Amino acid sequence: MTRRTEKTCYGAYALNSKTKEIERVLAKITMLCSGGAGQVYGHTTNPIIATGDGIAMAHRAKALVSDMEFVQFHPTALFEPGKSPSFLISEAVRGFGAYIRNKKGERFVLKTDERGELASRDIVSKAIDKELKVTGENHVYLDCTHLEMDSFYQHFPNITDYCKKIGIDVAKDWIPIVPAAHYTCGGINVNMNSETSIMNLYAAGECSRTGLHGANRLASNSLLEALVFAHHAAEDVTAKINSISFHDNIPAWNAEGTTDPEELILITHSRKELQTIMSDYVAIVRSNIRLKRALSRLKIHYEETEELYKTTKISPQLCELRNLITIAYLIVTQSMVRSENKGAFYNVDLG
Ligand SMILES: Cc1cc2nc3c(=O)[nH]c(=O)nc-3n(C[C@H](O)[C@H](O)[C@H](O)COP(=O)(O)OP(=O)(O)OC[C@H]3O[C@@H](n4cnc5c(N)ncnc54)[C@H](O)[C@@H]3O)c2cc1C
Secondary structure: OOOOOOOEOOEEEEEOOOOOOEEEEEOOOEEEOOOOOHHHOOOEOOOOOOOOHHHHHHHHOOOOEEOOOOEEEEEEEEOOOOOOOOOEOOHHHHHOOOEEEOOOOOOOHHHHOOOHHHOOHHHHHHHHHHHHHHHOOOOEEEEOOOOOHHHHHHHOHHHHHHHHHOOOOOOOOOEEEEEEEEEEOOEEEOOOOOEOOOEOEEEOHHHEEOOOOOOOOOOOHHHHHHHHHHHHHHHHHHHHHHHOOOOOOOOOOOOOOOEOOOOOHHHHHHHHHHHHHHHHHOOOOEOHHHHHHHHHHHHHHHHHHHHHHHHEOOOHHHHHHHHHHHHHHHHHHHHHHOOOOEOOEOEHHHO
16 A cells, blocks of 8 residues: 555644543554444444544544445344444354244245345345335344254353343244444455554554455455454564653643533434434445435535534544545545445445
């Protein structure tokens, strides 16, 4: 990968959660490993920290970020309104023989693919998405009632117990499910040594884009990727760390003119709106008009949030909102320039 900029990273400004002050953390080498960005959607299996902070920061610093249009959705997250992250019903449950049904009991995935429930994540997710749009329902079901329950429990004790805790007996009840954002295939472009396009800035894990996942990650490859690329980075850095000079002529953070936020509702409401925009317009199935609408609404959120950022004291909530807006912008704009449906990306207007 050729370097796009002559920029160099000298560390980061970090919020000290105890003092609430922003501190300068200077370093010869900095590595971003802040995870994925699934929280940009209403339903996600990703932890609450998956707000794309590293990707958004890198983009603002003008690092190359790509493939953000490839968001992998997991077809079978437990439908529990208001709960984030969504509880994941492992794919292995379908492998074990569970059926996906609509309210009428039909195994509708078979209409899309003869492999039915055993088709790949993107195909099953797309079939569920279509069913939900046609029926106007907000979830479908996973039916395990025909399976041998002793063996099921041995294989899936956590799933069985979790369902029981919320009043679902998997031996008798269908499990309500919905597709949920699961993996950010794109991210900060890195080379084989995990170096980004900014000098002395590395990235590893889900925030990075190594190219290894192509347009659609194969299950379990993410941990492999995180380990291998972090190892490459460690070897590369060890070899050159002594030849890198340390810079401390970096200005302290300037918080002049900012005040404590008066109302957190401005931030929490924007985050909910953002997740709705992304879930309704930029999820499993996209279209040109939905992308255009999403972009025009994102511009409003961007302007409002930048204003807040300039005038109020920095908080994790504000930073995460700002970063999620950047992530949404990257997913939308990179979706707009993609001219071919591939892997986890599907735009109905591309046929
Ligand atoms: C339910 C579920 C099941 C999965 N199953 C598998 C599997 O079987 N096999 C597989 O290979 N992959 C699986 N994945 C994907 C895999 O778990 C993730 O891709 C992987 O954990 C990402 O690792 P990471 O180190 O990049 O990020 P994370 O593990 O998310 O770690 C990111 C860290 O950065 C911190 N952080 C984030 N933002 C900031 C900030 N602004 N400042 C300071 N710290 C910050 C977070 O607190 C966190 O500690 C699964 C994912 C999910 C959600």
